[in-house]
Amino acid sequence: MSLVRRSNMFDPFSFDLWDPFDSMFRSVVPAVSTDRDTAAFANWKETPEAHVFKADIPGVKKEEVKVEVEDGNVLVISGQRSKEKEDKNDTWHRVERNSGQFMRRFRLPENAKVDQVKAGLENGVLTVTVPKVEVKKPEVKAIDISG
Numbered sequence: 001m002s003l004v005r006r007s008n009m010f011d012p013f014s015f016d017l018w019d020p021f022d023s024m025f026r027s028v029v030p031a032v033s034t035d036r037d038t039a040a041f042a043n044w045k046e047t048p049e050a051h052v053f054k055a056d057i058p059g060v061k062k063e064e065v066k067v068e069v070e071d072g073n074v075l076v077i078s079g080q081r082s083k084e085k086e087d088k089n090d091t092w093h094r095v096e097r098n099s100g101q102f103m104r105r106f107r108l109p110e111n112a113k114v115d116q117v118k119a120g121l122e123n124g125v126l127t128v129t130v131p132k133v134e135v136k137k138p139e140v141k142a143i144d145i146s147g
Contacts, residue, residue, distance in 0.1 A: 040055040040056060040057045040077060040079075040102045040104055040126070041055065041056045042054065042055040042056070042104055042106075044106060046132075048132075049131065049132060050129050050130055050131045050132055051108065051112060051129075051130040052128070052129050052130075053075065053106065053126075053128040053129075054125055054126070054127050054128075055077055055104065055125070055126040055128075056124060056125060057079065057081070057102075057121075057126050059081060059082075059097075059124065060079055060080075060081050060121075060124070062121045064079045064080050064081070064082070065077070065078070065079035065121065065126060066079060067117065067119040067126075067128055069108075069114045069117060070105075072114065073107060073108045073109075073110075073112065073114065074105055074106070074107055074108065075105070075106045075108055075117070075128065075130065076103065076104070076105050077103070077104045077105075077106075077126065077128065078101070078102065078103040078104075079101070079102060080100065080101045080102070081100060081101075081102065082099060083099035083100075084097070084099070108130060111132045111133045111135075112130045112131075112132065112133075113131040113132065113133055114130065116130075116131045117129070117130050
């Protein structure tokens with residue numbers, strides 16, 4: 001059985017694997033790099049025309065990022081942030097920048113046109129636009145009332 005945790009309780013379409021022991025061990029064990037540490041932080045907004053995802057991935061080249069649609073309705077943003085070269089003569093005083101692989105998944109709603117997804121990377125921000133199916137307004141015909 002796998003447990004699923006929503007990365008945002010108000011976002012029913014995002015999900016991360018949940019480790020029930022993660023918070024317990026983080027308080028006991030010194031910080032260790034995990035996939036969550038190298039995550040791409042993302043926003044998802046819906047406009048009348050599209051679903052727009054923006055992910056912060058500073059220092060990552062477009063060749064190092066993949067945007068895919070899995071299983072017909074799951075948007076996957078993945079990639080790898082390269083580790084900085086280390087010189088044996090260097091003395092590090094603080095290391096806060098993360099390296100390693102990252103992956104984010106978003107379950108797309110039924111109104112997404114998954115065959116028309118577009119992505120662009122500018123200034124460390126990946127923007128993925130998923131157009132929405134146009135909803136046709138039903139025709140309303142007025143009926144005369146006799147009598």
